[in-house]
Amino acid sequence: MATLNLASGPVRCHILNLSYSGALVHAGTNLSQDPHVDIQFAGTKRRGRVVWNKGGRLGFEFERGLSVPELQGALAFDSARG
Structure with a gap:
C-alpha cells in the first residue's frame, strides 16, 4: 500500500511496478496530471509527477x-507482506 499526497488530499494506492525512476500505480480513480505529487511507500517518500493516467492507473x-x-528495501518490504 502507498499514499499519493495531492493538493486535494491523500489518496491510497497500490504500486504495481517499481523502478529506480518511477512507478506504475493503481489509484482506483483518474487523477489529473500534476507537476508536483509526493508518494509514500515502504518507509520512503519521493516527490515526482504523474506523467500519464488511464483507467485508474x-x-x-x-x-x-x-x-x-x-x-531493494521497498521490494523486500513488499515481499515480506506477501
Missing part, C-alpha cells in the same frame, strides 16, 4: 531516482 516519475538500497 497512472505512471509516476520520481524527481530524484531511488538508490539501489532504497529500491
Whole structure:
C-alpha cells in the first residue's frame, strides 16, 4: 500500500511496478496530471509527477531516482507482506 499526497488530499494506492525512476500505480480513480505529487511507500517518500493516467492507473516519475538500497528495501518490504 502507498499514499499519493495531492493538493486535494491523500489518496491510497497500490504500486504495481517499481523502478529506480518511477512507478506504475493503481489509484482506483483518474487523477489529473500534476507537476508536483509526493508518494509514500515502504518507509520512503519521493516527490515526482504523474506523467500519464488511464483507467485508474497512472505512471509516476520520481524527481530524484531511488538508490539501489532504497529500491531493494521497498521490494523486500513488499515481499515480506506477501
